[in-house]
Amino acid sequence: TKWSGLARTGDQMSLVNTIESVGAGGFVYISVMDFIPASTYSGGHGPSDVYWPALTDAIIKVVTSRAARVRLLASHWAHTDDVMVPYLQALTVMAQACRYAYAPCEGELEVRLFEVPGWNETEGPDAQFPPYSRVNHAKYIITDNRLNVGTSNMVWSYFTQTAGTSFNSNDEPLRKMVLEVFERNWESGYTTNLTI
Template identity: 40%
Template sequence: FVADYPALSDPFTFQIPFDTPGYSNCTTASSYSSYLSFAPPELLFKEFQTDEQAWVGTIKSVSARGVVRISTMDWLAQSQYTKQTVYWSSLSSAISEVVLSKKATVKLLVARWAHFISNTDEYLKHLLYTNFLCHSSRYNHCKGKVEIKYFEVPGYMSTGPALSNGTRTGNRYPGYTRVNHGKYAVSDVRAHIGTSNLGWDYFYTTAGVSFGTYNPAIVSQLQQIFDADWNSPYAVPIGPLQGLASAS
């Protein structure tokens, strides 16, 4: 975590029931521990956890040999808008940690869209290196893995103004559309529904609030939503890490 913003050892939680119409196969009537997390850290009031801590905590909550599912519009292990670049490895480190130490599978779904950040692909392939490290030594006893896919909504490259200086552009859809805008993570025991793109700036220079819960019905429902996207024809596996075929 960023210096001067220590993680809370016992962040505030509350008990609350939920009603989720449309999901009749599991009830949400019972109360379970839930929480709010905030960005930037100045909004914590010494009681709540940072949004970064909540994301990391959700990833690390996975059980041994469990599955973590993460969906995001943007992924960038650094700052994007600051004059001086800030390297940001919190989520990447948490993912590698559960793969190596808990033998977990982490599925990461990242949107590819008209405003895709140019070096996202390099950071994601760097994350795939975890798979190589996992099997690099007989002392690792590693059975986990990272799987990464891009989610491509058809027509995403045909978004924007219909006219440019009086000339037709060929765009068929409004700008900043045709993209999976979801930002959430779900382990086998905990769900985290966020508002921040997964880049440093959104956790430390913009305001947002996220919600998380241990409610098993919410966890199950979010897993179903993720799996529907992950197994759809719009989810495309990321290319392999060059030179390391075993890390694909």
């Protein structure tokens, strides 16, 4: 069931539109707890996972055809799904492939994992922190001209089986404020580069 009114855009399309709003040579910065282009932790879709390329295709498109610099900051915590890192590695390799084309692309994708200290001390009898805590729970995208802040992890089920919402804006002071938060987190001592 689609709940968006006639004058509204669904969250998936809003995220894709935000990514694709990047200008030539611009940037797209994504901060999210879970980034999985599939249906990994939801049922009701049959016996196998659903592949969901909406966001990965948008990222590859802007890296390849707009020379965009994409930075993706995903959370790593006690409940990170085992498939997330392999999917992020595959996305990174796909983004690098255009460098070998006849007319090599100038865009790039960088992926880092964000670990809040104590992320691995939230389970079991010796837990130092409450369960399901110690995680960067952010969900936003910033480009050189737009901002999207949402409630949904970037996983298929959040866009098809739950109700979420997002705020989209081109307000420059707000965009700059969120950009500063992203850059602070990206450059912090809590991130590690994704290895391939």
